[in-house]
Amino acid sequence: MHIGDMWSPIIVLYCLFATVGMIQGGSTDRTLVDRLILNYGPKTIIPKRATDSPINVTIRWKPYQIVNLDEYHQQLVLSAALKLQWHDDYLKWNPLENRNNTQVEIFINDVWLPDLSLHNNVDKKFTSHPKADSGRVLKVTHDGDVTWFTPIITTTKCVQEAYYFPLDRQICNLTFGSWLYDATQVKISASFDDDAMEFVFKSDKVWDLTEFDAVAYEKKYACCENAWSLVNYKVTLQRRPFFYLLIICFPCVLLSLLVLAVFWAPHEAGEKISMAIQNLLALLLFHQLAAQLRPPSSSVQLFDVYVLTMIFLSCSSVASSVLVRSLYFGKGISLPPILLRRLTHSKFCTMLIEVSTTATELQEMEEHQPDGCGEDEDLSSELLPATWRSKSSAATSSFEMGIHGGDDDDDDVNNGHTYGALAIYIMLKKEQKKQWLNWEKIQAEHRYKREWKLLANVIDRITFLIHFVVTVCTTAYVYLEVLSRQD
Structure with a gap:
């Protein structure tokens, strides 16, 4: 027997064991995930061994841009990034026993997930947490810390306060909270780290994000014994007024000056009354057209105060022009009343x-x-x-x-x-x-x-x-x- 024939089986066995080891090493993550899911238990139970304290869920909601702000229906559509963090006692392992593997990815349908809801949501698609394709995976560390990143689009009710239009600021609130668990079971808090405070908002041509703040609080309802943990995000949007100042406010000021110009037309000019009437009709038509560019409101807006005052003055200028013209070109068969003559010859009138x-x-x-x-x-x-x-x-x-x-x-x-x-x-x-x-x-x-x-x-x-x-x-x-x- 040759020496080469004796070592051939040994070499084959060595290669076989090496290949099996490489396969086992490459499949460590899958094996670990399968083992964690197999031993996880019911997904409806809060993953916390100690039941005397609630599980802490940290939320970070960061807006990217405004998709749409429907001022007529008073709805705000925002594109944002959502991040949730919590601790799961049933998703732990020893890295030394798993080839120093400290992090794995698990599908959200395989483990417990906070039933986060947007309370002032008006979109039926956002009934609970969105399950987008890009946010279907959770990041889990060996010590049980779970992180979920997902992009979302929220549609909320945003009541418009248009009193200062077009220099108005709109404050919209987004309230996140659990729909099933109260504050004794799930406690939600807002994140204030560098990642949460990073400003990534892209302003459009109409609105700028001027303030963004989060507040965590508890609220008690009459239906339940315990309070509920909520996080409210306040989004303050400032309108860019240049377009509205140029299209609405500037013509309104010019029309108000024409109201005063009516009084400087000579009485002998027959167009004085027609000029006042045309100015009144222009203000009325302008007010109707401007209403289509402004958000609806049950209260009187500052713009309405100015325009309606100018309309009232324009109406009074028409009445004044008719009265003055009738007096100026009257028959004059008698003297004016004594009080009016005293007014005419008073020192105040001589100044006018x-x-x-x-x-x-x-x-x-x-x-x-x-x-x-x-x-x-x-x-x-x-x-x-x-x-x-x-x-x-x-x-x-x-x-x-x-x-x-x-x-x-x-x-x-x-x-x-x-x-x-x-x-x-x-x-x-x-x-x-x-x-x-x-x-x-x-x-x-x-x-x-x-x-x-x-x-x-x-x-x-x-x-x-x-x-x-x-x-x-x-x-x-x-x-x-x-x-x-x-x-």
């Missing part, structure tokens, strides 16, 4: 408008005013026409000659001239009186119209002053409210 007669009104009065100043004015005055003034001069000369006398031979002639001149003189005197009374009537009418025009101007300026003060006060109120919100 020039109360003296305008040059146009003086020109109109001079066209109707005669040179004579009374009934005893000479008949040759400008009160009578030119042909009548020549007759008046001749009649006056003849009448004076008849009165002072002349030659005896001319008595009959003088008497005839005297009686004729007297008749003409009386007739012209009556015509002068008639013209004088007509001028007084015209003068009175012009005075009445002047007083009513001055009253219309005073009312127009007072209304403008009121609108200006209300606009400034409303703008200041809105500005101060926004500043107080920012503080």
Whole structure:
């Protein structure tokens, strides 16, 4: 027998044992997992040997980005990463007996899992813990510490507080807790390590995450004897206002300035009333269109306070324009009431408008005013026409000659001239009186119209002053409210 033939079986056996050892070493994790699952027991029982204290479950929920914020239905959809940690007394082993293996991965369906629920969830798919394909495995260490990482998408109710729109901040709360176990069985706490405090949120073009905080607390319900352990995550979102300021607020300010511009249009312009009405319709239409871009709310928003105030001022500007125009172009058959005249000629009103007669009104009065100043004015005055003034001069000369006398031979002639001149003189005197009374009537009418025009101007300026003060006060109120919100 050759020496090579004698060692051949030995070499074969050595290779066989080496191969078996390598296979056993490579399958150590599977064997360990199978053994742990086989000896685990019921998965509905809390994996804690000591029953006098609850099992501690630590949660870390970290938002990544906003999937959708439905302001009309008031729902917030967030993409986040969920991490749960707890201690399982039935998932322990000795690393020295398992080739120094200190960690294995186990499917979530094979062991006990906290029945974590999102209490303010509005998505039926998130009834308990999500079982995503990327989060179906638990990491288990040799000392029984279990860690579960999984991405989730949460849909929660987020009540919109839009009073300060578009400079509003929305606070949304997500409350996690066990649906089956109370605080004596499962105690949930929030994680505050570096991993939990890491900011990984990606802001979109509308919202920024300004605050993110977690609070663990216990709450007692009337149904149960013991309290329940809960963790609430508060998410504060700040709206980016530039788009809304440009599209909504800036045009609103321009329309409010047009309300004041109505009062500076002249009364003679027929478009003054139409301008006020068009401005009112523009504000109403603008308010309806802006409502489609704003979140619905049962309470009055700060934007509504400003717009509705401008609409009220626009309505009052229409009414004021109609009143002022009717007074300015009225018949003026009598003087305004004494109280209104006192208001017109008061010192306050003289600061708003020039109360003296305008040059146009003086020109109109001079066209109707005669040179004579009374009934005893000479008949040759400008009160009578030119042909009548020549007759008046001749009649006056003849009448004076008849009165002072002349030659005896001319008595009959003088008497005839005297009686004729007297008749003409009386007739012209009556015509002068008639013209004088007509001028007084015209003068009175012009005075009445002047007083009513001055009253219309005073009312127009007072209304403008009121609108200006209300606009400034409303703008200041809105500005101060926004500043107080920012503080």
